[in-house]
Amino acid sequence: xxxxxxxxxxxxxxxxxxxxxxxxxxxxxxxxxxxxxxxxxxxxxxxxxxxxxxxxxxxxxxxxxxxxxxxxxxxxxxxxxxxxxxxxxxxxxxxxxxxxxxxxxxxxxxxxxxxxxxxxxxxxxxxxxxxxxxxxxxxxxxxxx
Amino acid sequence: xxxxxxxxxxxxxxxxxxxxxxxxxxxxxxxxxxxxxxxxxxxxxxxxxxxxxxxxxxxxxxxxxxxxxxxxxxxxxxxxxxxxxxxxxxxxxxxxxxxxxxxxxxxxxxxxxxxxxxxxxxxxxxxxxxxxxxxxxxxxxxxxxxxxxxxx
Numbered sequence: 001x002x003x004x005x006x007x008x009x010x011x012x013x014x015x016x017x018x019x020x021x022x023x024x025x026x027x028x029x030x031x032x033x034x035x036x037x038x039x040x041x042x043x044x045x046x047x048x049x050x051x052x053x054x055x056x057x058x059x060x061x062x063x064x065x066x067x068x069x070x071x072x073x074x075x076x077x078x079x080x081x082x083x084x085x086x087x088x089x090x091x092x093x094x095x096x097x098x099x100x101x102x103x104x105x106x107x108x109x110x111x112x113x114x115x116x117x118x119x120x121x122x123x124x125x126x127x128x129x130x131x132x133x134x135x136x137x138x139x140x141x142x143x144x145x
Numbered sequence: 146x147x148x149x150x151x152x153x154x155x156x157x158x159x160x161x162x163x164x165x166x167x168x169x170x171x172x173x174x175x176x177x178x179x180x181x182x183x184x185x186x187x188x189x190x191x192x193x194x195x196x197x198x199x200x201x202x203x204x205x206x207x208x209x210x211x212x213x214x215x216x217x218x219x220x221x222x223x224x225x226x227x228x229x230x231x232x233x234x235x236x237x238x239x240x241x242x243x244x245x246x247x248x249x250x251x252x253x254x255x256x257x258x259x260x261x262x263x264x265x266x267x268x269x270x271x272x273x274x275x276x277x278x279x280x281x282x283x284x285x286x287x288x289x290x291x292x293x294x295x296x297x
Binding site: 004009104 | 204234240246254258
């Protein structure tokens, strides 16, 4: 294993992580809710009266973030290497998988591990492992990307 | 009031994702590609996030309700079941294919990245598909629950 020292951005990563953690912490303290993105979206698709507006507000906040960021600074470049068919398959798997598994990188990865939930620790280990395995197959065996 | 704070929380969460670099799928791929030139950034994002969030959850646990007087909805499930394992594995495959997970997908939509939008639409379709299958499954499961103890 070699560390990619050119792309490794430890300070920005930690800073961004602290902000994400602050959002998750305050969301529980103020609203009493887990800041799990897939769960928040999932609740919109399984609507319960009186439990919908805050979900839209959170989603809207996420979508608004780059707009706000972009008015004060230049948005960092994003590079999406995957082809359209691959993106569609990936999106479907992420949608089904996160709902079936009860969480994603935010709900299990950040909030769950912070709560010391054994379920979330297992889930995070599993999706990071299968993500790594997928990239290995894609890049090093099939030569995609 | 809770709607206002939801918006703020989503906003701060999104800004954190942008600053951390995690809205760039190429950077996520750099983390997941352990056999290539490995970019450990994502691990530090997780570390920073968990550090702060665990302090928040530690104090939240001592409260009987949220600062707005709302119930603290901490998940109570503890069992590691087939759904958790299979779902997480599937999610990881999708995450590895595109380098995008649900939070960054929404930020990419707001950034006007077309490929992010396509991914987000597919992700929403997947979630809708899940709801449809779940609601169809519910009927036979509900009748079985009278003879078998509930799984949860």
